[in-house]
Amino acid sequence: MAQPEPLLDGFLFIAFLAVATVAGVFFSRYMVHVFSGDYSHGILGTLEIRLFRFIGTSADTEEGWKGYTRDMLIFNGIGFLALFSLLLLQGYLPLNPQGFSAFNLLTAIHTAVSFVTNTNYQIYAGEVVASYLTQMAGFAVQNFLSAA
Structure with a gap:
């Protein structure tokens, strides 16, 4: 120590x-x-x-409901793609001293959708399968952004 x-x-x-x-x-x-x-x-x-x-x-102009809806879908779509990519590539990315492999495809989709929609439903123990980078740049960021 x-x-x-x-x-x-x-x-x-x-x-x-x-x-x-x-x-x-x-x-x-x-x-x-x-x-x-x-x-x-x-x-x-x-x-x-x-x-x-x-x-x-x-x-200078007000935005209507269609604009807000479009922007929300784009924002959440980018968040989903970023977290989904992070989950699939975590085995190759830094801050993975435990050597965790990538999430399988269905678990990555489930987890990314869950965090982007702020339900945070996990079918695993995060510290057992998720690298430090995935937890910091993926889960923590989406916990903040999904409430925005």
Whole structure:
């Protein structure tokens, strides 16, 4: 078992606190502009305008139910494909020190649909068949995004 290193732990804590503080100031200023209706502010504003143009919407117009439905289906479809791919490729991806193999096709489909729809129904014990990467970048991300 590794011994704790107080100096390194303290440095990492201070570095994390500094990064979180700087990011908090940066994003709070950005959110002020977003909520005031000014989308042309800074780097994130430029990215947001380009994203709006790419997906075919505008910040100046209201979106109807058809647009929301389309966007939800696209968002969930991308989430499904990402998690499904992660489950099928986990045997070849990093952060798999236990050497877990890929999920079989039906279990991967079942699990991806389950997490994308926020039912989180698992027919296995996650720590027995899912790598660290699958748990972090797959399950945890979908637990957050499916509620959004």
